[in-house]
Amino acid sequence: MQERYEPRSVEREAQEFWAARRSFRVTEDAGRSKFYCLSMFPYPSGKLHMGHVRNYTIGDVLTRYYRMRGRNVLQPMGWDAFGLPAENAAMANRVPPAKWTRDNIAYMKRQLQSLGFALDWERELATCDPSYYRWNQWLFTRLFRKGVAYKKTGVVNWDPVDQTVLANEQVIDGRGWRTGAPVEKREIPMYFLRITQYAEELLAALDELPGWPEQVKLMQKNWIGRSEGVRIGFEYALENEKRVLWVFTTRADTLMGATFMAVAPEHPIAEFAARRDAKARAFVEECRRTTVMEADLAQIEKQGVPAGIEVEHPLTGAKIPVWIGNYVLMGYGEGAVMGVPAHDERDFAFALKYGLEVKQVIQVPVPSEREEDLEYRRFSNTQWKPWYEEKEKGICVNSGKYDGLTYRAAVDAIAADLGAKGLGEKQVQWRLRDWGISRQRYWGCPIPIVHCPACGDVPVPDAQLPVVLPEHLVPDGTGNPLNKLPEFVDTACPSCGKPAKRETDTMDTFVDSSWYFARYACPDQGGAMIDERARYWMPVDQYIGGIEHAILHLLYSRFFQRAMIDEGLYGEVPAARRRTLSEPFADLLTQGMVLAESYYTDAGGRREWVNPAEVSVERDAKGKIVAAKRVSDGAAVVYDGLGTMSKSKNNGVDPQALIEKYGADTARFYTMFASPPTNTLEWSDESVEGSFRFLKRVWAYCLKCRGASGSSADEAARKAARFEIHSVLKQVNYDIEKRQLNTVASGAMKILNALERLDGFPAEAGEGLRILLRVLSPITPHLAHHLWRELGFGEDVMQAAWPDPDPAALAQDEIKYVVQVNGKTRGTVSVPAGLSDEQTAKLAISAVDKYIGGKEVRRKIVVPGKLVNIVL
């Protein structure tokens, strides 16, 4: 055994051992309980970052732990390989995206392997391979024929100079990121997936996902956004034709207070008004230009113009003016609202600006005296407070036959009356919209549709799949290069055989990642999307990834899983199994971000970012940071706080450099030890050093232990050491099940501390060391593997069973009690096991005699095995 711990050779040797034995290959085994442990697959951006290391280490620790617990564990890896960065890199370097992507995959795969993850590489997949994406296409054609996929026009960001579609993140301050040209909204035909068909189920099933963080479930709930209300029709006449303007409201009880209508600028009425009236046209035009991002909308002042139309109140027959309002969203409800200024904050602001009537129809119990209500009172000449500032909904007033009704009763009555006239019904509205999957991009999965002048949009038949993406193209920033490739575009109609044009749009890359987890079960399956092996492995038992995917990726995957089940891809699924199988990820762990400090030098207002590794800090006697400077030249640097690692702030830590300096095991140990998995991790080079120091101490202890035997430790000391080690082990086993991996790492440290306190190497030391190496093996697998063999404990620590504490070791002859007087801790006392509470209390009183000082003992509280509280 080497004197010094040399991670490089230890890790190479262990990795060769695993490779030679194909240690991580897994097959289906009906006789064993399966555990599918999955980390979100990476986008092959070039090289691994610390977030990857953290993510994959968490997954690997759990994988190795459950393996040692006897489960049949699958942990695969693959590549989310389509996407925009490859096109950008291609433009910058004039390299085809395919080559750039595959080079990156090769490099990052070596990095992952150097970290020693227990991955079954025989299941590796990349979404840019035709063998993978053909099944995107295959499923799409199925869904298209069923109507779950369909075509309609959708709004995109259009760069008029490059003649190309921009992603939201490519629009900066309303301008194209490359050209600086003002971005336009443009309507183009797109393909959609009818995720709304599953809205009800996707929402309801969230309540049956105990393994998901509440936060994520809530975000999904809000995203799906179910609300109950009433759809109300307002009749009007236009060009001698009777029409109805429909609105949706959750507050039908305020219908009697509607004094105007507001429609979205994209609403047919607005478009009609724009054709007829110059002012309306100008307003609609301006709205189209102003913004693409919906979030900005909230900041803009409410504005509108009259549409020149009046509608009829469905209950009173009163004439109500219609306005075009910039605050009305076309994409929600009917794209039109009834304006009830007295009881809606937005309607009120709008009415205030344009002098529209305010009519109170709800009475709220407690009048408000608050300052901000005064203006309102002056305006409306009433003595009450707008309902939206109240928690209660109030009762109807000024509402004729509805006066006195509460919210629920009023909504029911009004809905019934509207229903009788055919001008309203109760309705459930969803915020969730259908998923537009068309991307006017080259580096993605081609949408398998052929446009035929005679037959229309024809899905490509199975026999002609996959529609292979040509890989030699280099985009130049002026639109999708597929459009300029006649051999791709020009084809024959699969239906009639006449000349036709192939669709050149590709799919949103979220499609690729919505089912990859199922494909890992059977990546070699050439004849089907998935096979019976997916039935064995699905659902994923533990999914691990970033919170940034809390909504889209996870929601789309939940949708896809259901669509795939409904397509019969999992065969006949009994109802009970359907519930568990529909949710692709039974347990979800969202790991926190990796943060680092950033520093800059300030030379005349110009910041130069200095890498934290090049900064030395000065501390006072208590360890507080008082100053910082750059090591190379002593220049003073300014601390800029913690943030995500980024190139712009020059505060990144390169995993590769870390591995080269300390080894993979230190990188793994540190990322586990520094912080609980779900918290942010604040990077500290000194703390990395501390983790390395611990691994060196483990090595040194094993080195000493190896040749030695015998001990001067007495029986009590040996027993105490054994008690401590097994106590720590009990805690470790509890912690790992609850995914608190930082305390698992510190538990390993505690075991080593206990071993080092023990003189010599009695049998208890050997036992403790076996426990230590097994506890360490998921976190630092190379080190544990090497030492396990060096000490002759066995051939392969991974094959050893995970340790459980020995109840005999945890049994004590004497129990230490904490003694409190009046609730304050005043000492401890050792009590032989098996004494009565009364006897224990007597011993406790004698131990803290001087705090009692002859006063009367009024009560004695004994918590068995823990403490005694003497109340005077």
Place this chain on the structure above:
RNA sequence: GCGAAGGUGGCGGAAUUGGUAGACGCACCAGGUUUAGGUCCUGGCGCUAACCGCGUGUGGGUUCGAGUCCCACCCUUCGCACCA
């Protein structure tokens, strides 16, 4: 604005059901080995001059006993945001 999570030493963080607050580590201090430095080893380390004092964001409460439970408030972070 709405929603969620969280405030514990100089720092990261521990503390199953209320039961010795600060485990484990970093930083810092002292000593030792080596000595050019680092490595390595030993000890100390919430505040306080000290205590039988004070301490888990602030103020109340429940309890023999509160970081943990209840009420009110303050602050931070994250998510959503004109969704009718």
